[in-house]
Amino acid sequence: MVNLYPLKEFRFPIIAGCISPDVFQGKNREEIEELEIWEGNKQGKLGELFKVEEIRKEEQQEKTTIVIHGDVSKVRRIGKYMTGGEITIHGDVGMHLGEEMEDGKIIAHGNVGEWAGSMMKGGTIEIHGNASHYLGAPYRGSSRGMRGGKIVVHGNTGNEAGACMKKGLIKICGDAGQFPGLRMHGGTIYIQKDCDGRVGGCMKSGKIIVNGFLESVLPTFTIEGIKKKVKIEENEVAAGPFYLFLGDLTENGKGKLYVLKKKNPHLSNYEKLL
Amino acid sequence: MDIAVRGGKIVEKVKESRAKKIDASGMIVMPGGVDIHSHIAGSEVNTGRLLRPEDHFKDFERKTLKTRSGVGYSVPSTFTTGYRYAKMGYTTVMNPSMPPLEAKHTHEELNDTPMVDKATYPLLGDWWFVLEYLKNGEIEECARYVAWMITSTKGYAIKIVNPGGLEAWGSGRNLSSIDDQVPNFGITPREILRGLCRVNKLLNMPHTIHVHTNNLGKPGNYLTTLDTMKCVENLASENKPVIHITHCQFSAFKGSDWRTLKSGVEEIAKYVNNHSHVTLDMGQVIFTDTTTMTADGPFQYTLHRLSGNKWVNHDVETETSAGIVPFRYRRKNLVHAIQWSIGLELALQIQNPWKIFMTTDHPNAGPFTSYPRIIAWLMSRKAREVTMKKINQRARSRSLLPSIDRELGFYEIAIMTRAGQTRALGLRNKGHLGVGADADIAIYNINPETTNPSKKYKTLRRAFENAVYTIKGGKIVAGNGQIYKDVKGATMWLDVQVSNPVEITEEMKRRFREYWTVECENYPVTENYLEVSHPITVKAEV
Numbered sequence: 001m002v003n004l005y006p007l008k009e010f011r012f013p014i015i016a017g018c019i020s021p022d023v024f025q026g027k028n029r030e031e032i033e034e035l036e037i038w039e040g041n042k043q044g045k046l047g048e049l050f051k052v053e054e055i056r057k058e059e060q061q062e063k064t065t066i067v068i069h070g071d072v073s074k075v076r077r078i079g080k081y082m083t084g085g086e087i088t089i090h091g092d093v094g095m096h097l098g099e100e101m102e103d104g105k106i107i108a109h110g111n112v113g114e115w116a117g118s119m120m121k122g123g124t125i126e127i128h129g130n131a132s133h134y135l136g137a138p139y140r141g142s143s144r145g146m147r148g149g150k151i152v153v154h155g156n157t158g159n160e161a162g163a164c165m166k167k168g169l170i171k172i173c174g175d176a177g178q179f180p181g182l183r184m185h186g187g188t189i190y191i192q193k194d195c196d197g198r199v200g201g202c203m204k205s206g207k208i209i210v211n212g213f214l215e216s217v218l219p220t221f222t223i224e225g226i227k228k229k230v231k232i233e234e235n236e237v238a239a240g241p242f243y244l245f246l247g248d249l250t251e252n253g254k255g256k257l258y259v260l261k262k263k264n265p266h267l268s269n270y271e272k273l274l
Numbered sequence: 275m276d277i278a279v280r281g282g283k284i285v286e287k288v289k290e291s292r293a294k295k296i297d298a299s300g301m302i303v304m305p306g307g308v309d310i311h312s313h314i315a316g317s318e319v320n321t322g323r324l325l326r327p328e329d330h331f332k333d334f335e336r337k338t339l340k341t342r343s344g345v346g347y348s349v350p351s352t353f354t355t356g357y358r359y360a361k362m363g364y365t366t367v368m369n370p371s372m373p374p375l376e377a378k379h380t381h382e383e384l385n386d387t388p389m390v391d392k393a394t395y396p397l398l399g400d401w402w403f404v405l406e407y408l409k410n411g412e413i414e415e416c417a418r419y420v421a422w423m424i425t426s427t428k429g430y431a432i433k434i435v436n437p438g439g440l441e442a443w444g445s446g447r448n449l450s451s452i453d454d455q456v457p458n459f460g461i462t463p464r465e466i467l468r469g470l471c472r473v474n475k476l477l478n479m480p481h482t483i484h485v486h487t488n489n490l491g492k493p494g495n496y497l498t499t500l501d502t503m504k505c506v507e508n509l510a511s512e513n514k515p516v517i518h519i520t521h522c523q524f525s526a527f528k529g530s531d532w533r534t535l536k537s538g539v540e541e542i543a544k545y546v547n548n549h550s551h552v553t554l555d556m557g558q559v560i561f562t563d564t565t566t567m568t569a570d571g572p573f574q575y576t577l578h579r580l581s582g583n584k585w586v587n588h589d590v591e592t593e594t595s596a597g598i599v600p601f602r603y604r605r606k607n608l609v610h611a612i613q614w615s616i617g618l619e620l621a622l623q624i625q626n627p628w629k630i631f632m633t634t635d636h637p638n639a640g641p642f643t644s645y646p647r648i649i650a651w652l653m654s655r656k657a658r659e660v661t662m663k664k665i666n667q668r669a670r671s672r673s674l675l676p677s678i679d680r681e682l683g684f685y686e687i688a689i690m691t692r693a694g695q696t697r698a699l700g701l702r703n704k705g706h707l708g709v710g711a712d713a714d715i716a717i718y719n720i721n722p723e724t725t726n727p728s729k730k731y732k733t734l735r736r737a738f739e740n741a742v743y744t745i746k747g748g749k750i751v752a753g754n755g756q757i758y759k760d761v762k763g764a765t766m767w768l769d770v771q772v773s774n775p776v777e778i779t780e781e782m783k784r785r786f787r788e789y790w791t792v793e794c795e796n797y798p799v800t801e802n803y804l805e806v807s808h809p810i811t812v813k814a815e816v
Binding site: 138139140141142143 | 325326327328329331583584
């Protein structure tokens with residue numbers, strides 16, 4: 001296990017793709033301190049910004065566990081490309097947490113910056129605070145979003161959560177911003193509370209479940225029926241009844257949008273169309 | 275054998291005691307590489323850069339003491355383009371499509387492309403002036419205007435893209451054969467091709483017409499390609515080429531739709547092997563994420579509909595059109611795998627390496643940085659087999675590649691990547707190491723006597739990825755993946771001298787005012803616009 005303590009309050013963005021169990025694997029404290037990171041426009045060493053503490057256990061674990069104690073809200077790309085192991089952060093985290101990760105687990109006990117779990121392929125990210133915009137969304141311009149794995153947010157999220165998603169699950173226990181599931185073509189987004197609207201714009205496939213208030217459904221969605229329950233994942237079912245909408249018709253999409261009936265009486269006029 | 279260099283040229287000999295010596299024993303010495311077709315500059319490329327931020331963020335180069343920073347994998351920024359070419363031992367690059375209206379932008383970017391000599395081809399196949407004069411049969415008049423255009427846009431050759439089709443695209447249509455009528459002009463692609471081919475001869479241009487065929491990227495288009503080659507057959511004389519079909523891979527599809535797609539290489543190779551008036555380049559597909567960009571607006575629209583990817587499309591006033599679509603070639607996709615196979619079949623089935631050149635039509639079929647990989651495929655059957663095992667099975671069963679045993683040698687590669695291209699381009703001082711040639715030299719660390727490229731294709735690939743020395747104009751500019759010196763390359767352009775040059779009449783000004791957004795006076799690119807200008811004077815016959 002490796003403990004990292006930030007040595008100061010960071011003023012500049014820090015690019016630290018090297019904070020990953022794959023990179024730390026098999027390295028001792030000195031080697032970890034020598035890893036290169038960027039602070040603003042200057043290249044530096046990890047040891048100059050973090051106090052590294054290595055705790056060796058008797059039996060060597062297969063993959064390293066990293067624990068960060070403190071505020072790292074300026075530190076970007078933690079857990080980039082990780083293929084196993086675990087990162088726990090006791091504090092806020094910066095942008096691009098777990099970018100393109102393939103496996104392993106990241107637990108953040110604070111708020112998380114934009115693009116958390118961006119383009120991830122597998123593994124789990126658990127966020128106990130709020131997540132910002134572009135949760136699990138691809139880099140600007142790209143259409144290759146999340147392709148697997150699971151993100152659980154216990155707080156709220158910003159806009160465009162799960163944009164261009166293809167596979168996997170995003171579970172938001174709080175509220176979601178605008179455009180969740182923008183251009184998604186697979187996978188599941190489960191919003192347990194309210195949503196700011198424009199759900200599933202340009203979606204082609206996949207499903208989005210809104211378990212709270214949704215002011216309106218995009219005009220390019222059509223009502224398909226009323227469902228009693230929806231399967232979220234193995235052993236988890238959301239109880240309804242739900243309005244089921246299909247869309248987005250501008251893209252000839254067949255994505256499924258479930259909206260809880262109880263919390264959205266203003267959508268009842270759709271029932272006439274059934 | 276020694277090669278002596280003085281004053282940027284290769285000379286008979288120099289004083290040995292005072293000269294700097296490079297020991298290249300056990301290595302391959304070739305002339306600097308030449309790329310006949312690579313989209314590296316201009317408004318189209320720049321729009322591609324804007325369209326693709328996701329292409330940049332993974333591939334970036336930091337600033338060093340000698341080089342500038344840059345980004346981009348399939349559409350790299352200008353400086354990075356120059357550096358990467360130099361690292362591979364390339365010293366001359368041709369930018370193949372420049373809408374004349376965007377000439378200034380193109381030359382600004384070419385000025386900023388270091389390390390390589392370059393030139394650009396203006397798109398003339400759909401220019402209204404050309405269409406009108408050809409329709410009226412006024413070949414000489416047409417030639418005078420083409421000469422004016424080449425000189426005022428500082429171009430190097432006549433580029434024709436989907437002749438007539440781009441004009442039709444202005445009104446949302448396309449042409450499906452070389453005998454279809456162009457709307458509003460009553461002229462056919464056949465007449466445009468033949469007309470411009472004759473204009474090209476009248477002007478004594480060093481390069482032939484550079485043609486992107488009609489119907490590009492459609493199943494069954496190998497027949498159009500054959501028609502295109504045949505239609506200028508009787509204009510050839512003295513066994514000299516009169517037409518260059520570019521990125522022929524995209525024009526060699528057989529079959530009635532995408533499901534029945536097959537390779538049409540057999541017929542094309544048979545024709546090219548029996549005729550000497552054609553040269554081709556490959557347009558080899560690389561399995562990667564790239565950006566397609568051509569002046570062929572209708573084709574790019576089709577590609578956008580096929581792939582569902584984001585796109586840009588543009589109709590350039592009276593001259594041409596353009597389109598850009600990001601594209602990913604996948605091994606497991608039937609069509610892409612067949613395309614991969616077609617490119618290699620072309621290079622291997624055409625017997626004479628002076629007729630087929632190595633390109634990826636950068637970035638349309640893949641970035642130019644993949645050239646070493648293509649060299650490995652061409653020189654090693656084993657390398658082809660390894661890739662073939664990974665591609666779509668149905669494509670493999672339809673491919674001719676397993677039946678082709680031919681493996682190219684180093685001399686053939688040198689012709690396909692250098693000598694052949696310069697001969698086709700009419701660049702006399704490049705592409706060879708004879709006395710009087712420009713001292714553009716690439717040295718690769720591979721010993722042809724001890725290394726069998728057929729078996730050691732990975733060593734071969736690595737050797738061609740980074741030249742040990744790249745010498746440009748007699749100076750060592752790069753080597754071993756490093757840039758030693760940031761040099762400016764020259765921009766070559768044709769100063770076409772006609773006996774009766776075009777005068778800017780009131781009539782012409784009126785037409786510019788009516789049909790262009792640019793006034794006639796602001797249109798030409800003056801020579802002081804080019805940072806390192808290298809005019810090549812040609813005397814025309816009109």
